[in-house]
Amino acid sequence: MKRHDIFTIHAAPFYAYRKQVILRQAQKLKQVFPDFEILYSIKTNPFFPILQTISEFGLGADAASAKEVSESRRAGIPSERIYFSAPGKTRDELEDVIGRCHIIADSFHELDLCNRLAQEKHAVLPIGIRINPAFSMEGTEGGPSQFGIDEEQLLSSHAFDDFPALRPTGIHVHIQSQILDADQLTAYYAHVLTLALRLEHLWDTKFSYINFGSGLGIVYDPDTQKPLDLDVLQKKVSTVFDAFRPRLQAKFLLESGRFLVGESGVYVTEIMDIKISRGKTYYIVKNGTNGFFRPVMKELMTKDQHTPAPAEPFYTCPNISQVTLLADREGTETVDIVGGLCSRYDLLASNVTLPRAEVGDRLLFTNAGSYGYTLSPLLFGSQTPPDQLWLEHEIDI
Ligand SMILES: Cc1ncc(COP(=O)(O)O)c(C=O)c1O
Incomplete structure (x- = not known):
């Protein structure tokens, strides 16, 4: 499969998690801490195929609720x-x-x-x-x-x-x-x-x-x-x-949590509208805040302060995610990527330079494996929440 095929076929928005990245990270932990029992912090991402992978690899579970205990057992831990x-x-x-x-x-x-x-x-x-x-x-x-x-x-x-x-x-x-x-x-x-x-x-x-x-x-x-x-x-x-x-x-x-699965995940959403307002270009995407909340925290955190301290797991640093346009387009432009909610803080990225997109094109955000789906207010706006996909094989992003 070519680089981006999977990301352009499935209806957006969705998260996609790459099993091979998780296995690689787990292997690294085993090398650094050979005599340790490694526990996967389920709160970071309880998606069931991840739990099964963790279980197959022989890791244990850090459960934060009785439900997470049950899910661990169900996955064979x-x-x-x-x-x-x-x-x-x-x-x-x-x-x-x-x-x-x-x-x-x-x-x-x-x-x-x-x-x-x-x-x-x-x-x-x-x-x-x-x-x-x-x-x-x-x-x-x-x-x-x-x-x-x-x-x-x-x-x-x-x-x-x-x-x-x-x-x-x-x-x-x-x-x-x-x-x-x-x-x-x-x-x-x-x-x-x-x-x-x-x-x-x-x-x-x-x-x-x-x-x-x-x-x-x-x-x-x-x-x-x-x-x-x-x-x-x-x-x-x-x-x-x-x-x-x-x-x-x-x-x-x-x-x-994040070391194991953070880099495995991406968030893909679709540009529903492109608007120019007083010289500024906005890409309006499906499910911004109510799809992938963590990048949005940048605007909230930097609103009053210049160098806000991390507030994990909600906020790490200003740019937690790199964004790519999943289409071959000529020229570039500097835009704000916003969602469709009733808040000017529904802002996934500001002043980001991308190839000049068209309505219907898709955007891919990195570092979405950890505190992505579960930390986002998915019900806000009553839009359909993103899907979650499991990618078994090696795949580039
Ligand atoms: C007690 C505890 N253990 C583990 C974790 C997982 O942290 P991380 O995803 O940074 O590995 C957290 C995260 O909040 C935590 O509170």
Whole structure:
């Protein structure tokens, strides 16, 4: 199949995900973290063929809801490779997943709920704890967070006295996504390992897992970002983990969403109208904000500030997606690409230079595999949501 055939045949708009890219990324993670269990963060993209690919490759699941636990099981991921971690779990959800995954409690209230459920079943429940650590990704002190339990509140040998039916079996620390600096990631891993040793000592236990959360980033904007140097990361990581390994029995877990699937996905939409208003050219496409929301965040974030900080997973940097016209056209023009909603912020790209398009031509946006379909307000405007396509074979974009 020629380069763009698949993208021009299927009715637009749609997302398309390339299996071979996901497999390549998974292979890279295995090389950098050879002894780790890699967990796919389903929230980034729960499209079922992706879960099946993840399962076939032997990865585990980072599930953020009971539904994601069920979907993992349906895709063939064994219970012992599924970790359920999210704030605000309900009693029903917890009851539903017991025995079908590892549960990672996010608060003392959740510990209490789990303890009661275990007592009702006359069982001892292994439990993981998400920790809000006393350090940040930048190496400074940690701040308040809605995620996990503050490290300081756990630094007591009595932390589990109120929960006799629970056995602490693991910890989970995730503080930041989209890191492209190997030194930063390595320092973070060393902090987590030190914390794990400290808690094992205090609680007189040996953890069966340490979950380092995610953090690995991808290049969204090649003009301003450099890819994470995986060779450097591998060397640094192996030095750190080799130093701690003899003192720990725990399995090491790493979560990953965008690194695995971000670059696999594209978003394709159609130009429905072309309008010139007081010298400015607009391409009006099907399903802008209500198709692929992340590029739109640029306008919202840069409205008042010049250099807004990332706000993952909604906003990473101004240009998260490169846009291509899927038609051979003469000449170029500089345009705004907008959707059809009742907002001037329904803007996928501003002042972008493209070949001079015609109504009916299609545009392809890159980096749409992660936080694309699920993060977009697909119901807004009551338009038909985009399809999702699965591309098994190698295909260029
Ligand atoms: C706890 C946790 N783990 C993993 C992820 C996945 O992050 P990423 O897609 O950057 O790998 C997230 C993203 O928000 C998260 O909150």
